[in-house]
Amino acid sequence: MSEIHLAVALDGAGGHPVAWREPGARPAELFTARHWAGVVAEAEAGLLDFVSFDDGLALQSASPGGQDQRTDQVRGRLDAVLTAARVAPLTRRIGLVPAVTATHTEPFHVSKAVATLDHVSRGRAGLDVRTSGLPYEERHFGRRTAPLREDELHEEAADHVEVVRRLWDSWEDDAEIRDVATGRFVDRHKLHYIDFEGRHFSVRGPSITPRPPQGQPVVTARATDSAAYGLIARAADVGFLPSRDIAGTRAAVAAVRQVRESAGPGGAEPLHLFGELTVFLDQDAAAAADRLGRLDALAGDPYEGGGAPVFTGTAAQLADLLEEHRAAGLSGFRLRPGVISHDLPVITRVLVPELQRRGVFRREYEADTLRGLLGLERPVGRYAVAAPRAS
Numbered sequence: 001m002s003e004i005h006l007a008v009a010l011d012g013a014g015g016h017p018v019a020w021r022e023p024g025a026r027p028a029e030l031f032t033a034r035h036w037a038g039v040v041a042e043a044e045a046g047l048l049d050f051v052s053f054d055d056g057l058a059l060q061s062a063s064p065g066g067q068d069q070r071t072d073q074v075r076g077r078l079d080a081v082l083t084a085a086r087v088a089p090l091t092r093r094i095g096l097v098p099a100v101t102a103t104h105t106e107p108f109h110v111s112k113a114v115a116t117l118d119h120v121s122r123g124r125a126g127l128d129v130r131t132s133g134l135p136y137e138e139r140h141f142g143r144r145t146a147p148l149r150e151d152e153l154h155e156e157a158a159d160h161v162e163v164v165r166r167l168w169d170s171w172e173d174d175a176e177i178r179d180v181a182t183g184r185f186v187d188r189h190k191l192h193y194i195d196f197e198g199r200h201f202s203v204r205g206p207s208i209t210p211r212p213p214q215g216q217p218v219v220t221a222r223a224t225d226s227a228a229y230g231l232i233a234r235a236a237d238v239g240f241l242p243s244r245d246i247a248g249t250r251a252a253v254a255a256v257r258q259v260r261e262s263a264g265p266g267g268a269e270p271l272h273l274f275g276e277l278t279v280f281l282d283q284d285a286a287a288a289a290d291r292l293g294r295l296d297a298l299a300g301d302p303y304e305g306g307g308a309p310v311f312t313g314t315a316a317q318l319a320d321l322l323e324e325h326r327a328a329g330l331s332g333f334r335l336r337p338g339v340i341s342h343d344l345p346v347i348t349r350v351l352v353p354e355l356q357r358r359g360v361f362r363r364e365y366e367a368d369t370l371r372g373l374l375g376l377e378r379p380v381g382r383y384a385v386a387a388p389r390a391s
Contacts, residue, residue: 005332046348
């Protein structure tokens with residue numbers, strides 16, 4: 001049986017909104033490189049496939065209509081792409097996947113930022129594409145006369161990723177000559193206009209950044225419900241699905257696979273589907289539940305997982321759950337530590353050894369790139385075959 005892939009989602013002090021008040025959280029360091037370097041180093045020591053960095057274009061809020069004005073919860077984030085780029089030279093094998101809100105971000109800018117991250121990390125970059133229909137985020141930009149419907153947001157995001165992918169391919173792998181003797185740095189015939197024309201974007205290209213080491217950095221997308229299945233099927237290499245129950249997981253996997261297979265030639269490309277869980281782990285299930293209850297009391301509201309089911313229990317119980325859901329068609333899981341300072345070390349130092357004991361998780365990194373860790377081939381550039389050759 002194939003091994004389980006594991007990733008962790010990182011945001012502030014953890015998934016729970018008052019995680020910053022837990023012992024060991026060190027809230028004074030949340031906006032420092034030291035915090036992020038330490039957290040990612042812990043994840044890499046656990047041999048995880050990748051970490052994802054959450055991001056957004058407005059202050060965090062529990063209210064869908066605007067800022068909730070709360071001052072007792074973490075507010076503010078560092079830029080996810082820049083944080084990943086800062087951490088990249090301090091790590092060696094783990095993938096780095098920053099979130100980007102496609103709804104308000106130009107694909108040309110995103111393409112070169114993530115390509116740069118892939119160069120800096122030597123092939124470990126990814127892109128976690130997000131959408132946002134929040135009116136208070138739209139007011140930061142003022143470019144739309146009316147908000148998009150949910151289906152339009154996903155359609156726009158899929159086009160956004162298509163533009164980004166074409167820009168990554170707009171330089172052939174050997175476009176850079178760097179011949180000092182002849183004075184030729186680049187072969188202009190190996191840079192290509194992408195000439196993308198769609199409902200949402202019109203981009204000519206080429207990129208200003210050479211093709212990433214992976215060719216195509218890994219693209220991920222999340223579905224909290226079936227509305228985003230089309231985005232995952234059309235645009236992603238890895239899709240995240242909430243792991244609520246076995247029947248629901250099996251149905252979600254089948255639905256996404258069906259959409260993927262009907263998507264045309266791209267439907268033949270491999271697609272990983274990961275379950276998503278927010279986890280609170282302790283030596284016994286009662287202690288984990290008590291800790292969550294104590295945090296909820298501090299917050300004044302029960303924590304609902306931010307769109308992902310909440311698991312409380314031991315690492316062994318979580319391992320059982322992961323194996324059960326893997327049998328329903330998932331190839332991996334993205335875990336959101338409820339409290340990073342507590343739950344991430346349990347993932348890396350207790351859960352991972354338990355999965356290794358069961359023979360379902362790696363004992364060493366087997367590849368140097370994120371695509372390699374996920375078993376994805378490095379794709380040939382789409383413009384290379386028909387490219388004219390310089391005389």
